[in-house]
Amino acid sequence: MxxxxxxxxxxxxxxxxxxxxxxxxxxxxxxxxxxxxxxxxxxxxxxxxxxxxxxxxxxxxxxxxxxxxxxxxxxxxxxxxxxxxxxxxxxxxxxxxxxxxxxxxxxxxxxxxxxxxxxxxxxxxxxxxPRKPDLPELALYEGKGLDYMVSDPEQYRGKAVVVAGGGDSALDWAIQLCQVARHLTLIHRSSSFRAAPHSVERAYQLAAEGKIEILVNTELHRLLGNGRLEAVEVRSTTGEVRTLEADACLPLFGLxxxxxxxxxxxxxxxxxxxxxxxxxxxxxxxxxxxxxxxxxxxxxxxxxxxxxxxxxxxxxxxxxxxxxxxxxxxxxxxxxxxxxx
Amino acid sequence: MTDAVFMTVVDREGRVHRQEVPLNVSMNLMELLKAQGYPVEGVCGGMAMCATCHVEVQRGMEKLPPLNEAEQAMLDALPKSYPSSRLACQIPLSEALQDVVIRLAETD
The missing domain is CATH 3.50.50.60 (FAD/NAD(P)-binding domain)
Known part of the structure; x- marks a missing residue:
């Protein structure tokens, strides 16, 4: 080689x-x-x-x-x-x-x-x-399923992907990666997205087609895995906790x-x-x-x-x-x- | 008419500062904090595009001008914000700051 x-x-x-x-x-x-x-x-x-x-x-x-x-x-x-x-x-x-x-x-x-x-x-x-979420276990999974930037969309092919964020970067990557991912969940802390209107419209259109699952009023709570990321726990603003399968998690909160x-x-x-x-x-x-x-x-x-x-x-x-x-x-x-x- | 009012700034170490706010200058709160030596970068120069002047208003939120679209969008994009989060660059120095208490938000 x-x-x-x-x-x-x-x-x-x-x-x-x-x-x-x-x-x-x-x-x-x-x-x-x-x-x-x-x-x-x-x-x-x-x-x-x-x-x-x-x-x-x-x-x-x-x-x-x-x-x-x-x-x-x-x-x-x-x-x-x-x-x-x-x-x-x-x-x-x-x-x-x-x-x-x-x-x-x-x-x-x-x-x-x-x-x-x-x-x-x-x-x-x-x-x-990249701005990072305030989670104590970040270092455990950085490069092992947790990425703050997308260098090659192909690396997410066939994977369960969770994208977190409400800005242009989060929306744009969610829209692109849902074409290759097995399942893509977009979570956002707030109730509405502030990204470019056409991106927001496109994301909801893809959600209607079943290609993106959108969870608003929800934030990353915990990362779970065993040496490699396997799931993420998310929490809604009302306190409800849910576990999502995740081969990859992309917190995209800007720079x-x-x-x-x-x-x-x-x-x-x-x-x-x-x-x-x-x-x-x-x-x-x-x-x-x-x-x-x-x-x-x-x-x-x-x-x-x-x-x-x-x-x-x-x-x-x-x-x-x-x-x-x-x-x-x-x-x-x-x-x-x-x-x- | 008064030349200045006083507000309170809580820094990232939890220290509390009584801060004079001059009223006869055309400045915003980010510029004042920077000029006073607080660790506030103001990278974008006041365009609500970097959030390096993110503060939590602990008292007096109702007296401040409402959030504009750009400010709301930036705060929404952050990994963490508070119900009374503001960007100091979007708050002009005015009498409304009298007795307002802000805390400098954590840097990412």
Whole structure:
């Protein structure tokens, strides 16, 4: 059987976080011929703009009186395309180690290794991690029938599946997974669903066809099994407890930001933020920079446009860190245009 | 007209704080809590889309403006909420906050 070797990547600047500021950092680095590789725990670039408010208008991006959050992400992706950044998505950087020669080695939770000359942390408020229900036995079944995300719908084929939640994610997955599951139950704490109306309508239509069982005013109470999840106990708001057969349970309550492993990398951290200087946006470790919402300094404003400025100065400092003997001359794009990598 | 009223904030460790609420500023309760150093992130900036400013109103719920659709939807999507749950970002600073008691909800 072939053994899959996790990727080993070499780059000039490893950018942790593919939100707007991380994406623009690729542009600023690219202008001075620094190659970038982006890593993000979310499955797509865009950070909180794509994940939390893709359809919200933003009014304070210079040059755009109004732009939708996802539109801004799309434009940033277009802007950085000439610089051919690498992406490792759906993976969380677990460790960051400084090597003797001043370079860095990063490793993700899936084993991908990235060797970089410098590191820019553009992680916003940290990793967006799934909100978990307050059940003491969660850890017993995580990965053993209890999942907070769906990576491959096929893994639920022929199974009894319980989906918990009342938002878009819970509804959308219930609608999709009922096509492959042997039995699908959707439970929701409240009496009505607040997801997109067409999803709610579709779910009730599938319930009428006997493809989804919907239990409202009901929440997860207990997980049962023997090494692997076998059933879930649910409790109604009136206190009635019922046991449901469950090969798989998916609590889908949305995402919440957590600082996560960043706190363990030996950097100075104050109130979940990383202090930096305002010349280089460098952290307490030379060669590791922090830009965007994750950093703090006197006068800090959590604005995308401030993050863009920070990215520009960070790129200059990263160049001097990686190539201390090379000459760096500042040029305007209006003079030199964009030369891709 | 008064410049400020006082409310009570119970933090996640159960400590009780008497909190001054200025009335001459255009702010919401999430912004006030953040500015006062409470561990309230306000990730989405006040759009009722992240629930990092989730609070339980322990006294004075009836004095506050009613929940809007977006706030109700966000609270419904959480794994746990309370009958008097609110998102602080949807509560403007006003005289209605006089003597209101809130508790910062647990983070997920």
């Amino acid at each position: 072939a053994v899959q070797v996790p990727p080993h990547i070499h780059t000039d600047v490893c950018i942790i976080g593919a939100g707007p500021v991380g994406l623009f950092a690729v542009f600023e680095c690219g202008l001075i011929r620094l190659r970038c590789h982006l890593v993000d725990y979310l499955p797509r670039p865009g950070g909180q703009l794509s994940e939390i408010y893709p359809k919200k208008p933003i009014y304070d991006i210079p040059g755009y009186p109004c732009i939708l959050a996802q539109e801004l992400v799309d434009k940033l992706l277009e802007q950085i395309r000439p610089f051919k950044p690498g992406f490792t998505l759906g993976e969380r950087v677990e460790s960051l180690v400084k090597n003797e020669d001043g370079s860095f080695t990063l490793q993700t939770h899936k084993g991908t290794t990235i060797h970089a000359g410098a590191v820019a942390i553009a992680a916003g408020l940290g990793c967006f991690e 919440s930001p957590k600082l996560g492993p960043i706190a363990r990398w030996g950097l100075d951290i104050q109130n979940n933020q990383i202090p930096v200087d305002t010349e280089k946006f460098q952290t307490s470790v030379p060669g590791i920079f922090a830009i965007g919402d994750i950093n703090t300094y006197p006068g800090k404003l959590r604005l995308i446009l401030c993050g863009f400025h920070e990215a520009a100065l960070m790129a200059q400092a990263a160049f001097r860190y990686i190539r201390p003997h090379d000459h760096l001359s500042f040029k305007y794009t209006t003079v030199t245009g964009i030369q891709g990598l």
